[in-house]
Amino acid sequence: QVQLVESGGGLVKPGGSLRLSCAASGFTFSDYYMSWVRQAPGKGLEWVGYIRSGGSAIYYADSVEGRFTISRDDAKNSLYLQMNSLRAEDSAVYYCVTFRGIMEYWGQGTLVTVSS
Amino acid sequence: EIVMTQSPATLSVSPGERATLSCTASQSVSSNYLAWYQQKPGQAPRLLIYSTSTRATGIPARFSGSGSGTEFTLTISSLQSEDFAVYYCQQYNHWPKLSFGGGTKVEIK
Numbered sequence: 683q684v685q686l687v688e689s690g691g692g693l694v695k696p697g698g699s700l701r702l703s704c705a706a707s708g709f710t711f712s713d714y715y716m717s718w719v720r721q722a723p724g725k726g727l728e729w730v731g732y733i734r735s736g737g738s739a740i741y742y743a744d745s746v747e748g749r750f751t752i753s754r755d756d757a758k759n760s761l762y763l764q765m766n767s768l769r770a771e772d773s774a775v776y777y778c779v780t781f782r783g784i785m786e787y788w789g790q791g792t793l794v795t796v797s798s
Numbered sequence: 799e800i801v802m803t804q805s806p807a808t809l810s811v812s813p814g815e816r817a818t819l820s821c822t823a824s825q826s827v828s829s830n831y832l833a834w835y836q837q838k839p840g841q842a843p844r845l846l847i848y849s850t851s852t853r854a855t856g857i858p859a860r861f862s863g864s865g866s867g868t869e870f871t872l873t874i875s876s877l878q879s880e881d882f883a884v885y886y887c888q889q890y891n892h893w894p895k896l897s898f899g900g901g902t903k904v905e906i907k
Contacts, residue, residue: 727886727901784888
């Protein structure tokens, strides 16, 4: 069965950096577009960005453009989110999601807290 | 950017009753590109419906979707205890930018 396991969350100071990872299994990872979606505490869902299969194109929400970088390693069945210049408003649970326009399979998420 | 607006923010319904949730887009969305998700407390969201009206694998028939243009609806025909949750709509028509609605919480009346 499809499994997505995020890791790398934690507490970081404003202006700091963090790298999230997502380990995928149960499907042919290289065939899938992948996305990151986040959810601030008590708030709704916000699309962060996605990467095409093969990494040929990457798109970001305006709120993270220029600060966040999505990448993938198909040999390791892994998705990454490098987050720089973090702000308090980036505090959220970050979900790794398979993406075909629709968000079909979701990980359980990893919590990122940006606070001094 | 397409803004998705859901109403009401909270819907109080008794078990066994019908629930109707609305989602309005700021621009027209092709009916092929509108999805609904369910999220229970402490859990990740789950895909319910895509292409406006196609149920995802394993989703009961009491969930149905409809709509076109800028107005879309999720209907739960007879609410079960496990259906009390937050529901989100999402458009994926206007790539590469995607957007979710703010959510509707369905609570027990």
